[in-house]
Amino acid sequence: xxxxxxxxxxxxxxxxxxxxxxxxxxxxLGTTSSxxxxxxxxxxGNTGASMVxxxxxxxxxxxTGFTPGLVTGNIRAEASAQSTQAAADVIAAYxxxxxxxxxxxxxxxxxxxxxxxxxxxxxxxxPTSLNGTLTLSGSGVFIIKLSSALTTATNSNIVFTNGASxxxxxxxxxxxxxxxxxxxxxxxxxxxxxxxFNTQASLTGxxxxxxxxxxxxxxxxxxxxxxxxxxxxxxxxxxxxxxxTVNIAWTTSxxxxxxxxxxxxxxxxxxxxxxxEVSEVAxxxxxxxxxxxxxxxxxxxxSYYRLTQTDLNGRATVYPAVSVILRDEAYGVYxxxxxxxxxxxxxxxxxxxxxxxxxxxxGRSLPLQNTGAESGNLTMxxxxxxxxxxxxxxxxxxxxxxxxxxxxx
Numbered sequence: 001x002x003x004x005x006x007x008x009x010x011x012x013x014x015x016x017x018x019x020x021x022x023x024x025x026x027x028x029l030g031t032t033s034s035x036x037x038x039x040x041x042x043x044x045g046n047t048g049a050s051m052v053x054x055x056x057x058x059x060x061x062x063x064t065g066f067t068p069g070l071v072t073g074n075i076r077a078e079a080s081a082q083s084t085q086a087a088a089d090v091i092a093a094y095x096x097x098x099x100x101x102x103x104x105x106x107x108x109x110x111x112x113x114x115x116x117x118x119x120x121x122x123x124x125x126x127p128t129s130l131n132g133t134l135t136l137s138g139s140g141v142f143i144i145k146l147s148s149a150l151t152t153a154t155n156s157n158i159v160f161t162n163g164a165s166x167x168x169x170x171x172x173x174x175x176x177x178x179x180x181x182x183x184x185x186x187x188x189x190x191x192x193x194x195x196x197f198n199t200q201a202s203l204t205g206x207x208x209x210x211x212x213x214x215x216x217x218x219x220x221x222x223x224x225x226x227x228x229x230x231x232x233x234x235x236x237x238x239x240x241x242x243x244x245t246v247n248i249a250w251t252t253s254x255x256x257x258x259x260x261x262x263x264x265x266x267x268x269x270x271x272x273x274x275x276x277e278v279s280e281v282a283x284x285x286x287x288x289x290x291x292x293x294x295x296x297x298x299x300x301x302x303s304y305y306r307l308t309q310t311d312l313n314g315r316a317t318v319y320p321a322v323s324v325i326l327r328d329e330a331y332g333v334y335x336x337x338x339x340x341x342x343x344x345x346x347x348x349x350x351x352x353x354x355x356x357x358x359x360x361x362x363g364r365s366l367p368l369q370n371t372g373a374e375s376g377n378l379t380m381x382x383x384x385x386x387x388x389x390x391x392x393x394x395x396x397x398x399x400x401x402x403x404x405x406x407x408x409x
Contacts, residue, residue, distance in 0.1 A: 024103075024118050024141045027096045027170055029188070030089030031082065032208055034320060036073065036221045039209040040087035042194065048218030053226040054206070055320060059087035061213065069216065072226075072233055074320050080401065090208045094190045097172040100143055108148070110134045111156065117168075119143040128173075130156045130183075139163030142170065142187070149175030149193065152201075157184035166204045167224035176212060179203065188224075197221075230256045230311040234288065238295075238305040238324040246295040246324055248275070248305055255285045262308040263293050269304050269321060283312075298326050301349035302397070333393060337407035340386055345377040346395060346404070354378065354397040361390055368393075382408065 032038055036054030044058045046065030056063070057076025066075065076083040102121035106113060111132035117140025122128055130152040136142055139162065150173045160166075169187030176193035179185050179201035187205045189195060194212030197203070197219040204222055207214055232254035239247050248263050260279040264272040276293050295305075306321040325331075331347050338344045348354045351373035358368040367383040386408045393404045 024100070024143055026141045026168065027093045027143075027190070028089075029093050029206075029208075030085070032086050032089045032093065032206070033225075034073070034223070035076075035086060035206055035208065036203075036223045037207050037214050037216075038076075038083075038086050038090060039195075039212060039214050040090055041211040042209060042213035044214045046216040048199075048216075050216045050219045050221070052216075052221045054221070054223035057083045057086060058214075059083040065216070072235070074322075077401075081396070090190065091210050093208070094172060094192065094210050097143060097145060097170065097190065100145065102145070106144070111153075115142060115144065116140075117142055117164075119145065121145040122147050124148075127151065129153065130158075132156060134158045135161060136164040136169060137161045139165075139168075141168045143172070144170070144187075145172045147174050149173070149177070150191075151178045152180045152183045152185060154180045154198075155182045156180055158186045160186070165224070169205065177207070225317075230315075231258055231309045231317065233307070233309075233319055236307050236319055236322060238322050240298075240324055240326045241294075244298065244326065246298040246305070246326060248293045248295060248307075250291050250307055252282075252289045252291075253286070255282045255289065257312040258283055258285075259310045259312050261291065262310070263295075264306055264308070265295065265299065266304045266306070266321070267299055267301075272306065275305070298324075300326060331395075331402055331404075333404045333406050336405075337409045338382070339409050341381055343371060343379055343381045344406070345379050346393065347377050348395065348397060350397055351378040354395055356380065357394045357396075358382075359392045359394070361392070366391070 034055045036052050037056040039058045041060040043061040044063045046069040050069040053072045055073040056071055058078055061078060100119045103118040104120045105123050106120045108122055108124060108126040108128050110130040114135040114137055117138040125148050127148050128146045128150045166186040171187055171189050173191040177189055177191050177195045179197050181198040182200045185203045189207045191209045195207045195209055195214045197216045199217050202220040206223055231252050234251040234253050236250040241247050258281045260277060260281050262277050263275040265275050266272045275295050278291055282289050302323055302325050304321040304323050307319045309317045334345050358366045360366060368380050369383050371379045371381055388409055391406045391408055393406055395402045
């Protein structure tokens, strides 16, 4: 009986240990899951022919250098609706890892170590480094908490064994991150500082910062979701044409077991409807392949198109949507110029949800009075006595921002 009880207790203890070590869940990245590069506060800059597969953006700071840099994804500008939400999400994701209970203590030098799934923590404030190879082994979720800045050496790398993958690896770094020349890093970086890529460093994962600039220099960054796709998408565009049609075009550079493509459209990025399918595809190809489809009956105003690819095993990959503007009348402010207190119309797609702001040439915000909506126009008038001159009206709707000049006489 005692022996049986001992076996039961041993089993319970082992089960509890396994739950602590291997039962860790991944942090909720929210909207940042589609980003390859994002910083809540800081510039995002590139030098050289970097290639980024995934969205990029910043909520506070400039984005520069992505010509000649190539981005396969959306570029989310400062203070856009998407970047504002992503800033909140990256901070929440970082903070969610702070209370995670440590299952293993790791040395400040990551090179030469083999980590198992679970929560691994550095327990000193010594600078963390990666010289040589860090091995991650197992098919669970890896949470690696570093209490200081991280620097990887030239040609250092991370390798996976026994089912580990970049999609299940998360580094919480309380400081800056510097990836060494030619180094290979894998996993999602959640940093409380700047992230710097030296020449030819590559990342399969995401570089996300709470606060700090992100700098690239001839690098390759690809999100885990895109790293193992059966199709490498080079570009996807939707362009308005004459006769109220939209030309949808895309180019691939690699196709493996490709079954076909589906193109859909949406007015609000929530509900999508089918535009058409392309089933005449290159089953297997490593050459540039161009595809084209015409939407003969598109929506008016701003709409969105997305591409879905399906492989022969039935797995579907949905690529980020692109926007297009198609309307019979141009956006603008009418009449223009106006006199003080005169009503004028701002042409919109959705007057009920659009955000209108009014500024003088020095950037000072001024009040506007909304007097109603009619036939896609929002009727406004100025408030108070304004000096004669040029003023700026900004319109934010469906993730886009437009600027119009208004002359007050």
